[in-house]
Amino acid sequence: MNSATQNEAIHVVGLVGSLRRGSYNRLLMELAQRVAPEGMTIELFDLDDLPLYNGDIDNDNDRPQAAIALHRAVEQADALLFATPEYNHSVPAVLKNAIDWLSRPQRGGGTPPIWAKPTAIMGAATGMWGTIRAQKHLRSILAATNTPVVMKPDVLVRNVKSLVVEGRIDDESTEGFVHELLENLAELTWRHQREYNA
Ligand SMILES: Cc1cc2nc3c(=O)[nH]c(=O)nc-3n(C[C@H](O)[C@H](O)[C@H](O)COP(=O)(O)O)c2cc1C
Numbered sequence: 500m501n502s503a504t505q506n507e508a509i510h511v512v513g514l515v516g517s518l519r520r521g522s523y524n525r526l527l528m529e530l531a532q533r534v535a536p537e538g539m540t541i542e543l544f545d546l547d548d549l550p551l552y553n554g555d556i557d558n559d560n561d562r563p564q565a566a567i568a569l570h571r572a573v574e575q576a577d578a579l580l581f582a583t584p585e586y587n588h589s590v591p592a593v594l595k596n597a598i599d600w601l602s603r604p605q606r607g608g609g610t611p612p613i614w615a616k617p618t619a620i621m622g623a624a625t626g627m628w629g630t631i632r633a634q635k636h637l638r639s640i641l642a643a644t645n646t647p648v649v650m651k652p653d654v655l656v657r658n659v660k661s662l663v664v665e666g667r668i669d670d671e672s673t674e675g676f677v678h679e680l681l682e683n684l685a686e687l688t689w690r691h692q693r694e695y696n697a
Pocket residue numbers: 516517518519521522523524525584585586587588589623624625626627628629630
């Protein structure tokens with residue numbers, strides 16, 4: 500695990516729960532990259548090639564490269580950031596699948612990388628509810644994996660289509676909320692690192 504202390508750089512892995520090329524949640528992740536606090540970098544990890552979790556292939560001989568790469572990326576990150584759409588009032592299978600892979604140990608045991616990894620959640624929807632139901636479910640899932648999640652602010656981007664200008668989300672209020680979320684993620688990460696390194 501990396502060891503960020505206050506005012507040191509924080510490396511975040513970003514996971515987007517949509518594989519759609521024109522995904523609004525990907526645009527939201529790109530906005531987060533633009534407004535991240537100084538010293539924070541957000542690396543988007545593409546989930547396109549991650550197969551569905553299958554216990555028969557989750558072993559050192561058969562594990563898919565994409566699952567190994569995801570595991571390593573999160574293991575080496577200081578923190579995680581999710582951008583989730585809402586599918587049928589819940590989390591898209593793409594994200595749930597990634598979390599399932601991240602909740603299992605690899606390479607002969609140890610702690611799964613999502614365990615105790617400081618995490619923040621945001622989401623964008625074309626509708627009125629801004630992914631609130633998906634985010635509630637995501638928090639429940641992350642309780643199962645012992646993942647500490649930033650509590651505030653809620654970043655619920657409604658009617659996202661209306662905020663897109665020239666291929667990016669262009670909205671001061673959204674930028675402000677995402678920046679505050681990331682500052683709180685940095686705080687949580689520093690606190691977490693201090694406790695682990697004490
Ligand atoms: C299978 C499916 C189910 C959906 N269910 C919901 C829903 O329950 N609530 C909602 O607000 N939007 C729902 N939507 C609309 C998505 O939130 C919207 O398409 C959003 O833009 C998807 O995110 P993306 O742009 O990042 O791909 C659903 C879309 C799909 C494809």
